[in-house]
Amino acid sequence: MQILEKINNKTLIDVKERERELSLDELENLIADGNFSTKDVKKFLKSSENEPIRIIAEVKKASPSKGVIKEIFNHLEIAKEYNTFGANAISILTEPHFFLGNLEYLKEIRDITDIPLLRKDFILTKYQIAEALVYGADFILLIAASLEQELLNELYTYARGLDLEVLVEVHDKEDLEKALKSGATIIGINHRNLKTFEMDMKLCETLIPLIPKDKIIVAESGVSDIEVIKRLHSVGADAFLIGEHFMRVPSIKEELKKFKNSLN
Numbered sequence: 001m002q003i004l005e006k007i008n009n010k011t012l013i014d015v016k017e018r019e020r021e022l023s024l025d026e027l028e029n030l031i032a033d034g035n036f037s038t039k040d041v042k043k044f045l046k047s048s049e050n051e052p053i054r055i056i057a058e059v060k061k062a063s064p065s066k067g068v069i070k071e072i073f074n075h076l077e078i079a080k081e082y083n084t085f086g087a088n089a090i091s092i093l094t095e096p097h098f099f100l101g102n103l104e105y106l107k108e109i110r111d112i113t114d115i116p117l118l119r120k121d122f123i124l125t126k127y128q129i130a131e132a133l134v135y136g137a138d139f140i141l142l143i144a145a146s147l148e149q150e151l152l153n154e155l156y157t158y159a160r161g162l163d164l165e166v167l168v169e170v171h172d173k174e175d176l177e178k179a180l181k182s183g184a185t186i187i188g189i190n191h192r193n194l195k196t197f198e199m200d201m202k203l204c205e206t207l208i209p210l211i212p213k214d215k216i217i218v219a220e221s222g223v224s225d226i227e228v229i230k231r232l233h234s235v236g237a238d239a240f241l242i243g244e245h246f247m248r249v250p251s252i253k254e255e256l257k258k259f260k261n262s263l264n
């Protein structure tokens, strides 16, 4: 079985378990009675003359392709640095088995920052979307390769109905077609194939010309130097989703500053 399928299967088992504790109806009642406002994510991610390079910095302890990336890992310390040194949004992996993430990280990081937070997980159900809102997310990830068109459309509409923004992730033309049909306005181009872990750092050049100009483009995975950022910006990327690199550098502050200023 492919790794993506494995993760998705495990994810669905976990969701069922959580639903036994608190049903979707109950979650939705919580939302109806609460005050779960979200931020205007697009404003933070769209490249502009003043601030051409937008960075989504990821809190990432481990991954199935690399194993444990950061042994001494303090999600709050990392998020505080991202917040202080100019990240435009923070991506928080909440998948617990393969990425050693945690949904609680989302809630805890919400308390220390006002920039948009992405729930980065393998979202296959409305339940996970409602949860994302309750735990403090402003936007969610939907992976086109994991979802049939109909389900992608349904989850996209559900999230927008809760005022959550959606980053729809693609890795080839077929994914991209699906993403555009769903109505996505923020499109993530993942250089990493989630089924094989192979990297294609030229993917933006292939796919961006096929995307209408008004969409926001996020270049994802394998970004670790200024030359790559410059090149991808010049072909139309607005924002960069960076995880592993920030987990490994001695100073997040210096790297973030360098990347934000890469065009200067």
Ligand SMILES: O=P(O)(O)OC[C@@H](O)[C@@H](O)c1c[nH]c2ccccc12
Binding pocket: 058, 060, 120, 121, 169, 190, 220, 221, 222, 223, 241, 242, 243, 244, 245
């Ligand atoms: O650590 P990297 O190579 O900078 O990549 C970050 C991010 O793009 C990656 O974590 C990611 C992109 N899409 C995903 C989907 C699920 C899990 C993880 C991901």
